[in-house]
Amino acid sequence: MPASPRLYADSAVVDEVSPLLAGRLVHGVTTNPTILARGGRTAQDIPALYATWEEQGAREIFFQATGTTEEALETRAREILALGDLAVVKVPATATGFPVASRLAHEGHPVLLTAVYAVPQALAAAAAGVRYIAPYLGRLRDAGHDGLALIRAMQEQCEGSATDVLAASIRSPQDLVDLRAAGIPFLTANPSVLRDALVCEASDAAAADFEAAAG
Numbered sequence: 001m002p003a004s005p006r007l008y009a010d011s012a013v014v015d016e017v018s019p020l021l022a023g024r025l026v027h028g029v030t031t032n033p034t035i036l037a038r039g040g041r042t043a044q045d046i047p048a049l050y051a052t053w054e055e056q057g058a059r060e061i062f063f064q065a066t067g068t069t070e071e072a073l074e075t076r077a078r079e080i081l082a083l084g085d086l087a088v089v090k091v092p093a094t095a096t097g098f099p100v101a102s103r104l105a106h107e108g109h110p111v112l113l114t115a116v117y118a119v120p121q122a123l124a125a126a127a128a129g130v131r132y133i134a135p136y137l138g139r140l141r142d143a144g145h146d147g148l149a150l151i152r153a154m155q156e157q158c159e160g161s162a163t164d165v166l167a168a169s170i171r172s173p174q175d176l177v178d179l180r181a182a183g184i185p186f187l188t189a190n191p192s193v194l195r196d197a198l199v200c201e202a203s204d205a206a207a208a209d210f211e212a213a214a215g
């Protein structure tokens, strides 16, 4: 087994993320432009979200850089990193994103290459020295791939490097378990999936019995 597992909340809905941070159930929060939009947020809300989650005890906070040129992407990435020590910048794993991610990583900045779909991209990311790569389990499966096998192969490419796999697009508690069993220590999922991972009818019944016995 690799490093101790870490869970992250993949959401920009403060009311859903806050209880997970308050309960120390997640290590941090991951977002991207789609997640911000789903939560009714825009890039303009990023500084306020960072401040909120920092205050609530997040240990890493991820925001994604956007831009169609290297220059635009790098400028935005540096703005995100300037939010503070907890900021991790997400950069798409594209021909434009790779050099930006690699330059920032070589300066010592925490960078996550996101939307990693192919095993060679994992090798290239590990060679570039980025902190994390994010493959999407659910979306790989949607595309007809054996997502778990691909992510396991990506993990193998990262072994012995400074890069860890932080798996995303996780849609059920069983996905969390399967990824961990495949050797993936860092996992980000919607708060509803994380909440579902905490509960089991038999546990609730046992707790109810204890309460009844305690009077």
Ligand code: E4P
Pocket: 010, 031, 032, 034, 114, 134, 136, 138, 139, 168, 169, 170, 171
């Ligand atoms: C993270 O960056 C992804 O957008 C997210 O995990 C995707 O999840 P989904 O494929 O279930 O929408």
